[in-house]
Amino acid sequence: MARSDRSLNKTERLFALVLLLQNRPNLSSRDLAEHFGVSRRTIFRDLRTLGESGVPLTYAEDGGYEILEGYQLPPLMLSAREAATLLVGTAFTTLQPDASLRADADAVAMKIRSVLPEPVREYIEQLQERTVLAPFNETQDRGGAADEEQGLWFELSEAIARQRKVKMTYYVASRDEETVREVDPLGLVYYSDHWNLIGYDHLRDDIRNFRLDQIRKLRTRFDRFEPPAGFDLKEHLRERGTSPDNQRITVRFRDRAWRWARRQVPADVEQELPDGEWTRVTFEFENLSYVAKWLLRYGTDAEAVEPAALRAEVAEQARAVAEIYGAVPA
Numbered sequence: 001m002a003r004s005d006r007s008l009n010k011t012e013r014l015f016a017l018v019l020l021l022q023n024r025p026n027l028s029s030r031d032l033a034e035h036f037g038v039s040r041r042t043i044f045r046d047l048r049t050l051g052e053s054g055v056p057l058t059y060a061e062d063g064g065y066e067i068l069e070g071y072q073l074p075p076l077m078l079s080a081r082e083a084a085t086l087l088v089g090t091a092f093t094t095l096q097p098d099a100s101l102r103a104d105a106d107a108v109a110m111k112i113r114s115v116l117p118e119p120v121r122e123y124i125e126q127l128q129e130r131t132v133l134a135p136f137n138e139t140q141d142r143g144g145a146a147d148e149e150q151g152l153w154f155e156l157s158e159a160i161a162r163q164r165k166v167k168m169t170y171y172v173a174s175r176d177e178e179t180v181r182e183v184d185p186l187g188l189v190y191y192s193d194h195w196n197l198i199g200y201d202h203l204r205d206d207i208r209n210f211r212l213d214q215i216r217k218l219r220t221r222f223d224r225f226e227p228p229a230g231f232d233l234k235e236h237l238r239e240r241g242t243s244p245d246n247q248r249i250t251v252r253f254r255d256r257a258w259r260w261a262r263r264q265v266p267a268d269v270e271q272e273l274p275d276g277e278w279t280r281v282t283f284e285f286e287n288l289s290y291v292a293k294w295l296l297r298y299g300t301d302a303e304a305v306e307p308a309a310l311r312a313e314v315a316e317q318a319r320a321v322a323e324i325y326g327a328v329p330a
Helices: 010-023 029-036 040-052 080-093 099-114 118-129 152-161 233-240 255-264 288-296 308-324
Strands: 057-059 065-067 131-133 164-172 177-190 195-201 206-211 215-224 247-254 269-275 278-285 302-306
Touching: 010 029, 010 040, 010 065, 010 099, 029 040, 040 057, 080 099, 080 118, 080 152, 118 131, 118 152, 131 233, 152 164, 152 177, 152 195, 152 215, 177 206, 177 233, 195 233, 247 255, 247 288, 247 308, 255 278, 278 288, 288 302, 288 308, 302 308
Parallel strands: 131 177
Antiparallel strands: 057 065, 164 177, 164 215, 177 195, 195 206, 247 278, 247 302, 269 278
C-alpha cells in the first residue's frame, strides 16, 4: 500500500485523506501513515484536524478509521457517461510504465468515484467489473479505436450495466456478409487497437467475441437478460485466450537487453527460459506488426524466433529503415 506522498502539503494531504477513507474505510493509523509516507503522529494530528472541521470520523468496531456514510465533499456535476469516460481514461493511464503517472491516475479515479452520487457510483462499479483493458506496458505505436467504434462503446456499456439485450447488424469479414444478431452483452475488452464485445449470441447459442468496428447497426432493447450462472469475464478470457486473433510468439533477448525489455513485453509472459547468453521468451499477441516494431528498438540484442510471419515482418521493417538511410544492398 505504501506510497510516498511527502510532497503533499497539509491541505492537500487532508483532502486526500478524506478521499482515501471514503473509498477504503477501516484503515488503521499505521496503514494511513504508510500510504502517505508520514509518521503516525502526523496522521493523528490530521485526523484531529478533520474532526474539528466537521468531518464525521469514527472508528469501526472491527478496527480502522472511516467516515460516516452520507458525508460528501462538494459533488462534481458529472453525468454517468462523463464519469465512465473519465474513469476509462484513468484506467488506460494506469497501464503506463511511469510509476508517477499510475499514481496520479489512481488519485484522479479515487476523487471522481468519491464525489459521484450513489446511483452513478454503483453504475460505474458495475461497468468496471465488466470492462477489461489488455495489460500493455508500451505507450507508443498502440493506435486507437477505429472511427467505426465511436459512440458504440458507451451504448454497449450502458446495456451491459443495465443487463439489456442488444440487436445488431454485424459484418463477418471471412464471408464478406452482414448478419443480424441478438446478443446479451456481457463485457467489453480492449485489445491492441480495438474494442471487442463479449456476449451471448442467440444465433450461435454460444458466448462470442464481436469487434466493435465490425458492428454496422446497434439498437438496445428494453427486455433484460440474466448472465449465465457463474459467468466471470476475466475467467472467460483466461479460458479462451485474451484475443480470438492471438498468435503464439517466441522471441529471445541478450541478457543485457532483457533486463529492460521484460518490463515492456506487450502481453503476459508464459515462459522465460535461459538460452546461453540469451533469454527465450514466449507469449501470445495478435498484432505482429506491433511486436516487430517493438523488437527493432533493441537492434541486434533481440531476435524473433517464431512464428515465421513475425520474422518476415521484422525483416521487412528493418529493410524499410535501411532504405531510408540508403543502406539496402543491391
